[in-house]
Amino acid sequence: MPPPDGCNHNPHEDDVNSPTSPFNFLDQNYQELHQNCLAENTLFYDELFPPDDSSIGTLEDNPYLDPSLIVWKRPFELVSDPNLIVDGVSRYDYAQGNVGNCWFLASIGALTFEKDIMKQVMPPEQSFTQDYAGIFHFRFWRFGKWIDVVIDDQLPTYFDELLFVSSKTSNEFWPALLEKAYAKVCGSYADLNGGLMSEALMDFTGGTHMYYSPDYNPPPADLWKIMECAFTSKALICCATNAATTAEEKEKLHGISEEHAYTVTGIFEVTSDENPVHLVRVLNPWGKVEWQGDWSDESPLWDTVCEEVRTICHEVLNNGEFWMSVEDFTSIFYCIDICCSCPDFLDGSSECHWTSKRHFGRWNAETTAETFPQFRVTIDELNEECAIGQRPENTLVSLMQNHEKRNRMSQKYYNICFFVFEIPLEMRGQSGRFSAGFVNETEPVAQTDALAGFREVMKFFRLEPGEYLIVPCTENPGDTASFVLSIFSKNETHFEYIQETSE
Structure with a gap:
């Protein structure tokens, strides 16, 4: 790491x-x-x-x-x-x-x-x-x-x-x-x-952020494995609940608070009655109030695991920390955030090391749908070490907006997104901006899942070697804010802002 x-x-x-x-x-x-x-x-x-x-x-x-x-x-x-x-x-x-x-x-x-x-x-x-x-x-x-x-x-x-x-x-x-x-x-x-x-x-980290939520970036089937690798690799992991809108949703909370943030403090696999169970340990920042369902402090399921595991994991303390199965975890926690110095952990024991590029830009009052900033990205061939990574995704793009106001609550974030287009062979190497026609008529190879009024939006995806165009957008052209566009990749990547061409 x-x-x-x-x-x-x-x-x-x-x-x-x-x-x-x-x-x-x-x-x-x-x-x-x-x-x-x-x-x-x-x-x-x-x-x-x-x-x-x-x-x-x-x-x-x-x-x-x-x-x-x-x-x-x-x-x-x-x-x-x-x-x-x-x-x-x-x-x-x-x-x-x-x-x-x-x-x-x-x-x-x-x-x-x-x-x-x-x-x-x-x-x-x-x-x-x-x-x-x-x-x-x-x-x-x-x-x-x-x-x-x-x-x-x-x-x-x-x-x-x-x-x-x-x-x-x-x-x-x-x-x-x-x-x-x-x-x-x-x-x-x-x-x-x-x-x-x-x-x-x-x-805290200035690093890479990945999040999973049903609306914006649904969690993959191997989420527990991702979290295990992240935790082992010194990533910071948090999770949050949404508001419970139905009686059924309220019933399954079992002590978990609505619209509340928690820390993920441990990932562990236990054997219960000869069956593997994937557990997640969670901490309530209140320092009290805990999960009361399966694998909670007083759950009888702890009697089904060996004494050695109980010694390592099981404590009956009202300190706000508790275990739960990954199935209960993903059904209750709406959002999971992972932040790390680098997404190297996604490739397990691979010798591949990700690199990052960053650009500071700005949307201004004169920005129109035709003049959103454009960035050219060239993705080189993967080396042999990176080609054997565990996951197919090789690129993470992050777009962060900043209204530059001192008081955090006085600024409301715009709805923002970005699009990634593959540049055809015949257009590679051209100078200047790509036309509005190209952007409007070309199907993006990747994009954020929805316009979101967050400080930052991100997308984790795969890009084959080639040239691409990234266009960061606001929902309403003319919204004014500075932004930071970052690209993390396990390929060698060339990243440049496309300057306006003079008439």
Whole structure:
């Protein structure tokens, strides 16, 4: 598996930073600010995310919360011995607070499994003891760019309890500080209310995102095997439920919450009465409330497996984590997100390594159906190692939009999609854009399954060696937003933006 900063990446000229050389968010330089505080013997005060109502935002889901009773305190004002981390980072360290950001916390649960990625997001050598100055920093990948986010350690409290994410160990503060840094990026704590797991997963890794859902990308028959390979290969996996609309749908939930995000924390095969059973372990970010069906903590089915397996897998604890069969898992969880540095895991033990290309583009008010951006992709022959991979798909295309507004909840994503057309032999090598006639009259060889108002849409498919045209679109020509178009491939790939031709 390649290192956490991604596939063998050939960057576009604008994509020159990395987790180790990020851009300073809001032009705040952590090293300079930290050293200034130490030199002046002061604690950092973040004027760009101040301890007041503007950083909280409007918490519409909590009408009984009295904003006048919110008090911002530093950790040493809450406990006598604050620590960033106590006994390592764990998925059991935290529980959700007074904002609907289960999508973000479920993603943190997945993040805790991957220590290298965790260090990438939360740089080491920060503490409440050595060189403490009330300042911390975190790193996220936002719309194709790594950013370093500086915060002070003042946290909102309500009757001396943390208002938002809380630690189960009272003197451990990494979850609250990580949440604050992400809230700063998104505009406020209230801007974390509601979202898709894929947003945080991608912002943690800057990698490849795959999702499966009935409406947009139905899960394949071998989903459990894909998840097993992904989990073994250090991918982050989350899942979410939809609203239950019928009595039958509500009945089969058996303790699973509607419209809620969860973390996938384990994949395991057991033998039950001589029959193989594929299990998935799932964590509720609330830190409680669990599945009550087959293979749950108190299910009698655990008596049908050997004692060794029960020792490894079976715990009866009300910690929000539970096992279930993959059949129950896929029937209840509507969306499954897998995010990894690179999709190499899809080829099992193959020596093939995927590569990635990325381009930053823009739709503007003058964009019409005839002038959507166009990209030429040349797919080379597979080498022998890649040709023996386990899956036929060899290409993943991702289209991510960015309205460039500070407050996350103030921007509504456009319905977006992309089309992939094969370029005929007689048209290969031509310069300039392809005509509207070609685009309108040619059947695409691949496309997103539907126009979707998501931050990102993706499609996983096979392209034979040859030349192709990718056209990223908005539903309404003239919608204005920047976008990032990424292509991941296990073939050698040449990727270029087709410039407008002058008259």
